[in-house]
Amino acid sequence: MDITVSILLTIATAATPLLIAAIGELVVERSGVLNLGVEGMMVMGAVAGFGAGYLTGSPWIGLAAAIVVGALFSLLFAVMTLSLATNQVATGLSLTLLGLGLSGMLGTGFVGLPGERLPNLYIPLLTDLPVIGKLLFGQDPIFYISIALVFGVSWFLFKTRTGLTLRSIGDSHTSAHALGIQVIKYRYLAVMFGGACAGLAGGHLSLVYTPQWVENMTAGRGWIALALVVFASWRPLRVLAGAYIFGAVWIGQLHAQAFGIPIPSQFLSSLPYLATIVVLVIISRNKRLTMMNTPASLGQAFVPDR
Amino acid sequence: MGGTVSAQEGAANLLEVRGLTKIFGSLTACDHIDLAIKKGEIHALLGENGAGKSTLVKMLFGSLEPHSGEILWNGQAVRMTSPSVAKKLGIGMVFQHFSLFEALTAAENIALSLDDGAPIGTIAAKARALSYSYGLPLDPESLVGDLSVGERQRIEIIRCLLQAPELIILDEPTSVLTPQEADKLFETLERLRAEGKSILYISHRLEEVKRLCDRATVLRHGKVVGHCNPREETAASLARMMVGNEVKSAERTPIKLDGAQELLSVCGLSRKPAGPFSTPLKNIWLSVKAGEILGIAGVAGNGQGELFEALSGEVQQASGDAVRIRGKDAGKLDITGRRLLGAAFVPEERLGHGAAPRMKLSENLLLSRYATDGKAFVGSAGMVRNGAVYEAAQRIIKAMDVRKSAPDPEAAALSGGNLQKFIVGRELDRQPTVMVVNQPTWGVDAGASAHIRQALIELARSGSAVLVISQDLDELFEISDAIAVMHNGELSKPIPIAEATFEKIGLLMGGSEPGHVDHKLETA
Numbered sequence: 001m002d003i004t005v006s007i008l009l010t011i012a013t014a015a016t017p018l019l020i021a022a023i024g025e026l027v028v029e030r031s032g033v034l035n036l037g038v039e040g041m042m043v044m045g046a047v048a049g050f051g052a053g054y055l056t057g058s059p060w061i062g063l064a065a066a067i068v069v070g071a072l073f074s075l076l077f078a079v080m081t082l083s084l085a086t087n088q089v090a091t092g093l094s095l096t097l098l099g100l101g102l103s104g105m106l107g108t109g110f111v112g113l114p115g116e117r118l119p120n121l122y123i124p125l126l127t128d129l130p131v132i133g134k135l136l137f138g139q140d141p142i143f144y145i146s147i148a149l150v151f152g153v154s155w156f157l158f159k160t161r162t163g164l165t166l167r168s169i170g171d172s173h174t175s176a177h178a179l180g181i182q183v184i185k186y187r188y189l190a191v192m193f194g195g196a197c198a199g200l201a202g203g204h205l206s207l208v209y210t211p212q213w214v215e216n217m218t219a220g221r222g223w224i225a226l227a228l229v230v231f232a233s234w235r236p237l238r239v240l241a242g243a244y245i246f247g248a249v250w251i252g253q254l255h256a257q258a259f260g261i262p263i264p265s266q267f268l269s270s271l272p273y274l275a276t277i278v279v280l281v282i283i284s285r286n287k288r289l290t291m292m293n294t295p296a297s298l299g300q301a302f303v304p305d306r
Numbered sequence: 307m308g309g310t311v312s313a314q315e316g317a318a319n320l321l322e323v324r325g326l327t328k329i330f331g332s333l334t335a336c337d338h339i340d341l342a343i344k345k346g347e348i349h350a351l352l353g354e355n356g357a358g359k360s361t362l363v364k365m366l367f368g369s370l371e372p373h374s375g376e377i378l379w380n381g382q383a384v385r386m387t388s389p390s391v392a393k394k395l396g397i398g399m400v401f402q403h404f405s406l407f408e409a410l411t412a413a414e415n416i417a418l419s420l421d422d423g424a425p426i427g428t429i430a431a432k433a434r435a436l437s438y439s440y441g442l443p444l445d446p447e448s449l450v451g452d453l454s455v456g457e458r459q460r461i462e463i464i465r466c467l468l469q470a471p472e473l474i475i476l477d478e479p480t481s482v483l484t485p486q487e488a489d490k491l492f493e494t495l496e497r498l499r500a501e502g503k504s505i506l507y508i509s510h511r512l513e514e515v516k517r518l519c520d521r522a523t524v525l526r527h528g529k530v531v532g533h534c535n536p537r538e539e540t541a542a543s544l545a546r547m548m549v550g551n552e553v554k555s556a557e558r559t560p561i562k563l564d565g566a567q568e569l570l571s572v573c574g575l576s577r578k579p580a581g582p583f584s585t586p587l588k589n590i591w592l593s594v595k596a597g598e599i600l601g602i603a604g605v606a607g608n609g610q611g612e613l614f615e616a617l618s619g620e621v622q623q624a625s626g627d628a629v630r631i632r633g634k635d636a637g638k639l640d641i642t643g644r645r646l647l648g649a650a651f652v653p654e655e656r657l658g659h660g661a662a663p664r665m666k667l668s669e670n671l672l673l674s675r676y677a678t679d680g681k682a683f684v685g686s687a688g689m690v691r692n693g694a695v696y697e698a699a700q701r702i703i704k705a706m707d708v709r710k711s712a713p714d715p716e717a718a719a720l721s722g723g724n725l726q727k728f729i730v731g732r733e734l735d736r737q738p739t740v741m742v743v744n745q746p747t748w749g750v751d752a753g754a755s756a757h758i759r760q761a762l763i764e765l766a767r768s769g770s771a772v773l774v775i776s777q778d779l780d781e782l783f784e785i786s787d788a789i790a791v792m793h794n795g796e797l798s799k800p801i802p803i804a805e806a807t808f809e810k811i812g813l814l815m816g817g818s819e820p821g822h823v824d825h826k827l828e829t830a
Contacts, residue, residue, distance in 0.1 A: 161417065161423055164410075164414055164417060164418060164426075165418060167409075167410070168407045168410060168414075168415075168418050171407040171408065171409045171410060172405075172406075172407050172408070174405075175405040175406060175407055176407075176418075177369070178369055178389065178401060178405035179389060179405060179418060179419050180368065180388050180389030180390035180391075180392075180393060181418070182388075291409070291451075292409045292449065292451075293409070294409075296408065296409060305370065
């Protein structure tokens with residue numbers, strides 16, 4: 001029983017950073033902007049979170065720093081692509097390269113140091129409940145934030161007027177502009193929300209998952225988050241499903257490798273990617289729904305003619 | 307009506323424009339325009355494609371910023387910095403190129419332009435009620451992407467009316483409406499005028515302007531060339547003011563088709579509806595002979611778009627002989643395959659379908675003709691002969707009198723009518739044996755329409771088969787040798803032009819002909 005609970009807990013811990021980064025990117029892409037810099041913003045969030053936590057001794061300050069640095073780093077992308085109308089793909093890729101390099105440089109002094117870890121939630125009685133206590137009431141604070149983000153973003157996009165406006169900009173920025181919607185302003189806010197989420201996801205890695213700083217510690221999670229958004233056809237609840245399938249198969253194959261199952265380890269390591277893609281492709285079979293949810297102006301630079 | 311007009315003589319100006327100028331690169335789109343719109347009048351803005359009408363109204367609505375000149379609203383100078391400023395003042399706009407979001411529902415589209423924050427359900431109910439009361443019925447839950455252009459136009463109009471504006475700008479609102487829908491719209495506009503609202507009305511249909519409008523301002527090459535009372539003018543005199551010289555209507559010489567070769571035939575074509583909102587095609591038979599122009603009339607959304615897709619090869623048929631081009635089975639061929647048989651196609655949507663908006667005209671030419679004109683445009687090892695493509699594009703531009711601001715501009719930079727001239731010209735330039743055109747002159751001015759129609763007639767008389775799908779009955783009567791009507795996915799028998807009357811066709815459009823059911827064409 002305890003093993004099951006601890007496996008479920010590790011699955012949640014593995015899925016949380018993917019989920020947060022993907023939800024942020026989902027909002028960005030729904031506004032019609034493709035930011036391939038998720039990996040870079042995540043790793044910046046990770047180094048900022050670790051550094052601020054280590055220097056102040058407070059993981060909470062670390063958490064705040066991760067969010068703020070992620071948002072500020074994405075601002076660089078926003079200025080380039082939105083105000084200067086540079087190519088979004090190229091700018092996003094550069095952002096990732098810059099983030100990886102810059103975080104490595106800033107973090108040189110942090111390598112090998114013990115970091116601060118965010119404490120898990122503890123509510124007397126509730127957390128002590130058998131089985132569900134730890135799962136529901138005893139996880140790290142970022143886990144709860146991630147779940148709140150999924151439902152919050154879903155509500156925002158599909159139930160609020162501002163969310164409708166954001167989706168309309170993603171569908172056609174020229175039509176939105178013709179109606180007097182401030183396309184660029186909305187996109188700035190969306191990109192910075194995405195940056196803050198990526199920063200938070202990075203902070204989860206260096207403040208919860210493995211409370212230390214290692215260069216390139218995001219290890220491609222930003223790319224997985226990007227893929228999740230597309231395969232989930234830009235629907236928040238599908239991103240949730242995708243992140244947890246990925247986390248579950250990831251943890252599962254680690255255990256399988258530990259048991260020494262006679263399957264090549266390379267194959268096992270690729271399973272999470274395969275399983276996630278297969279499941280999400282199957283749930284996105286409905287072409288019409290996919291078409292409705294794909295932001296039609298994704299990745300196109302917008303220059304309002306005045 | 308006379309009473310209304312005289313009552314306005316002393317009315318104050320709601321909107322006044324002085325010396326408004328807009329320059330794009332080397333083109334002065336609007337050159338010191340003066341315009342005054344009174345309270346409670348319908349003011350027509352006339353001019354050819356590219357005369358500067360759309361640019362002017364975009365400046366009035368805040369989408370574009372003028373280089374110089376001023377705009378007065380109720381006598382106060384205002385700066386229209388964005389459409390939201392214009393909306394706050396009380397200006398509503400119905401766009402020519404729709405400003406709708408395809409992935410959203412009609413109600414969501416409407417909600418986006420209202421600022422009151424009411425729930426979507428309330429807006430949907432209001433829109434539904436308003437649309438039915440004005441005779442422009444609308445299903446607020448339907449997805450815009452599934453709607454025909456006529457239905458999309460209704461959304462634009464309803465959306466504008468829901469904002470309860472003081473001044474309504476309509477940019478060619480009737481070009482995609484049926485005669486009945488247009489009548490409903492005119493009633494609506496007259497009702498709004500009686501309520502003291504002002505309307506700025508852009509249209510190429512001069513009869514409509516004569517019937518509806520109190521005053522008119524005529525633009526030519528970006529300048530105001532005159533003001534007039536359209537009721538005292540004739541359609542011909544208005545056209546003369548716009549164009550600067552006489553406009554001839556197309557001339558159609560009668561033709562004997564006995565024994566002529568059948569170049570395009572459709573035998574028992576059926577098609578299941580592609581989406582929940584599209585029309586199925588039911589057992590369609592038609593045939594067009596060498597030298598003939600067959601017109602297809604019908605109310606928007608009765609399957610004309612689906613028929614065009616089936617003919618062009620955008621959607622292929624299960625059996626090869628459902629569509630035959632020059633006697634060869636073409637049903638299973640794709641667009642390129644059908645083009646190679648000698649057919650040419652002009653779709654309804656200019657931007658995105660007929661042309662790639664962000665590509666140059668020469669590139670658009672290459673895209674549609676690289677297969678058929680492979681020898682001329684593509685050299686050895688698949689290298690594109692840019693010079694030849696560019697020259698061909700210039701030839702078409704010259705032949706069709708396409709007006710533009712650069713030698714080889716992007717398709718999206720052209721005004722709607724000029725782009726249409728280029729797209730039609732691009733296909734005519736090939737001298738196709740079979741030509742299928744959907745809405746050849748939608749939103750195209752009188753002079754250019756006459757040019758396109760004459761070119762289609764000449765193509766037919768030189769021995770090609772031409773099929774024209776159009777919602778403009780005047781146009782079909784002008785050019786067709788026979789007219790068939792689409793209703794609810796079925797096609798009527800063609801009526802020879804000598805026997806066709808507006809009434810007959812109108813009845814068929816409403817689907818009221820008894821025996822308007824499955825039938826076979828007599829093979830000649």
